[in-house]
Each structure stands twice: as structure tokens, then as C-alpha cells.
Amino acid sequence: MSHEEMVALIRRRGVRDTLVLDALTRVPRDAFVPETHRCDAYGDYPLPIGYGQTISQPYIVALMTEALSLKSGERVLELGTGSGYQAALLAAMGLDVYTVERIPALYEAARARLDALGYTVHCKLDDGYVGWSEFAPYDGILVTAAPAEVPEPLWAQLAEGGRLVIPVGPPHGYQTLWKFIKHGDRIERVDMGGVAFVPFIHE
Numbered sequence: 001m002s003h004e005e006m007v008a009l010i011r012r013r014g015v016r017d018t019l020v021l022d023a024l025t026r027v028p029r030d031a032f033v034p035e036t037h038r039c040d041a042y043g044d045y046p047l048p049i050g051y052g053q054t055i056s057q058p059y060i061v062a063l064m065t066e067a068l069s070l071k072s073g074e075r076v077l078e079l080g081t082g083s084g085y086q087a088a089l090l091a092a093m094g095l096d097v098y099t100v101e102r103i104p105a106l107y108e109a110a111r112a113r114l115d116a117l118g119y120t121v122h123c124k125l126d127d128g129y130v131g132w133s134e135f136a137p138y139d140g141i142l143v144t145a146a147p148a149e150v151p152e153p154l155w156a157q158l159a160e161g162g163r164l165v166i167p168v169g170p171p172h173g174y175q176t177l178w179k180f181i182k183h184g185d186r187i188e189r190v191d192m193g194g195v196a197f198v199p200f201i202h203e
Contacts, residue, residue, distance in 0.1 A: 001042045001043050001044070002042055003025075003028070003029070003030075003042050004025075005042065006024070006029070006042040006043075006044065006058050007021060007024050007025050009044055009059070010024060010044075010058060010059050010062045013059055015059075015062045015063060015066050016066070017065075017066040017069075019070075019071075019072065019093045019094075020062055020065050020066045020089075020093065021062075022092075022093075023065075023089045023090075023092035023093045024058070024062060024089065026092050027085070027088045027089050027092050028117075029041045029042055029055075029058065029085060030042070031113065031117060032049075032055055032083040032084055032085035032088070032113065033047050033049065033055055033083065034047075034048070034049060034050070042058070044057055044058050044059050045057050049082060049083045049106070050105070050106070051103050051105065051106060052198065053080075053082055053103070053106060053198055054082070054198060055082060055083045055085055056082075056086070056144060056197075060177075060195060061085070061086055061089065063177075063192070064142060064144075064165045064177070065086070065089060065090070065093075065142070067163065067165045067179045067190075067192065068139075068140035068142060068163050068165055069140075069163055070090075070093065070095055070139055070140050070163075072093060072094030072095065073094060073095070073096065074095055074096065074139035074140065075095070075096040075098070075135065075137075075138050075139050075140075075159075076090050076095045076096065076097055076098070076138055076139060076140040076141070076142065077098045077099070077100070077131060077132055077135075077136075077138040077140070077141045077142070077157065078090065078097065078098070078099040078100070078141075078142045078143075078144065079099075079100050079128035079131065079141070079142070079143045079144065079145075079200075080100075080101065080128060080143060080144035080145045080200075081099040081100065081101035081106065081107060081110045081111075081123060082101065082106060082110065082144060083106070083109075083110060083113070084099075084109075084110030084111075084113050084114045084119075084121070086099075086142065086144060087099045087110070087114060087119070087121045087123075088114060088117065088119045088121070090121075090142075091114075091119040091120055091121050092119070095140075097119075097120070097121045097122065098121075098122045098124070098132050098135055098138070099121055099122070099123055099124070100123075100124045100125075100126050100127075100128045100131070100132055101123070101124075101125060101126075101128075102125070102126065102127055102128060102201065102203075104125060107123065107125045110123065111123045122135070127202060127203055128143070128145075128151075128200070128202075129147075129151045129153065129200075129202040129203075130151075130153050131151070131153045131154050131157045132157070133153070133156075133157055136156070136157035136158075136159075137157060137158060137159035137160075137162065138157055138158060138159060138162060139159050139161075139162050139163075140162060140163050140164075140165070141154055141157065141158055141162070141163075141164045141165070141166075142165050142166075143164075143165070143166035143167070143200065144197070145167075145197055145198050145199060145200040145201070146166075146167040146168060146169055146171065146175040146195075146197040146198070146199060146200055147166075147168060147199075147200035147202070148168070148169070148170065148171070149168060150164070150166060150168060150178075150180070151200075151202070155182070155187075158180075158182045159182070160182060160183075160184065161181070161182060161183070162181070162182050163179060163180070163181050163182075164178075164179070164180040164181075164182075165177070165178070165179050165180075165192075166178055166180070167195050167197040171199035172199065173196070174194050174195070174196050175194070175195055175196065175197060176191060176192075176193070176194060176195070177191075177192040177193055177194070177195045178190065178191065178192065179192055
């Protein structure tokens with residue numbers, strides 16, 4: 001599948017946000033996958049990136065990004081930098097991007113890749129469970145691995161009206177993709193369906 005075919009498929013599957021679609025068109029996914037999988041870079045499925053981690057299926061990446069409902073200039077936190085592809089998409093949308101990765105080799109590779117490709121992203125090596133409180137609140141928080149429950153520190157780091165998009169459920173099985181919207185002391189919950197993500201690891 002070509003880059004153009006990937007974007008067309010995602011559009012046919014219902015993603016309509018023009019900021020998201022434009023970023024998908026401009027960010028080269030093949031630059032974020034291992035050389036051994038470059039020929040599959042634009043297929044609509046996840047690919048391994050080492051250390052038991054994956055670069056997510058393009059459609060799921062697009063779906064989660066659209067669910068954040070963000071506008072250029074807003075602040076977003078990503079937990080689980082991985083290859084850096086999701087962070088690059090967010091940066092290409094004109095967002096103020098903060099991303100946290102716990103695996104040192106992935107962190108170093110992603111940071112170098114993002115810098116080389118010219119994406120402005122704030123990167124941190126840390127346990128994503130605690131978020132990144134220094135720059136909170138965030139208009140959107142995106143989690144790219146599945147914890148058994150939502151990490152408690154994230155609620156305080158979400159802005160009023162902010163959106164948290166996260167898969168929640170048992171490791172090595174199917175989880176539920178949730179969109180949470182903060183309304184003061186009340187949290188609106190939107191079930192976005194079943195997904196399968198790598199486990200969220202918390203030391």
C-alpha cells in the first residue's frame with residue numbers, strides 16, 4: 001500500500017478532521033519503522049519497533065488523534081513515544097507536543113529522528129504513569145499503551161474541557177478505547193470500541 005492509499009483508506013473509514021488528514025499526508029511513516037519493515041510502512045496494521053513495542057495501526061492512530069479534537073496551538077501530552085510517529089503527527093498539526101517514553105533506546109532513537117526530520121517535540125525519558133506535570137494542564141492527553149485502569153495523576157494534568165484518549169484493559173488481550181472529557185469534577189466517558197495495545201508498564 002502506498003502513502004496516498006493509506007490516507008485514502010483512513011478517510012473512507014470515517015476520519016474527517018482535516019488537520020489530522022493533512023498531517024497523515026505530510027508525515028512519512030516509513031521514516032519511523034525499522035528498515036526490515038519499510039516495505040510494509042503504509043499497510044493498515046501495527047509493526048514491531050523492538051523492545052516488545054509497536055508502531056500502531058495507521059487507522060487507530062488517526063482515530064485517536066481525531067478524538068482529541070485539538071486545534072493548532074493547543075498543548076498535548078503523549079505517553080509512550082515509541083517510534084515518534086504519533087508525536088510527529090501531532091507536531092505537524094501545529095500542536096505544542098510533550099511526549100514521555102520509559103525505554104531509553106526508544107527514547108534516544110525517537111528524539112534523534114524527530115530532530116532530524118524537523119519536528120518540534122518536547123521529549124522526556126520517564127515513567128509515563130506520572131505524566132509530565134511541569135507543563136500541565138494539557139488540552140489533550142493521548143496514551144499509546146494499555147493500563148488496567150487510568151493512571152490517577154493524569155486527571156489533574158488535564159485542562160478543563162480537555163480530552164484524554166486511552167486504551168484500558170487487561171494486558172495481552174483486548175481492551176476498550178476510551179475518550180474522557182473533563183467537566184469540572186465530572187468526567188464524560190465515550191466508549192470508542194475494542195482495541196489491542198501493548199501493556200502500559202509502570203515500575
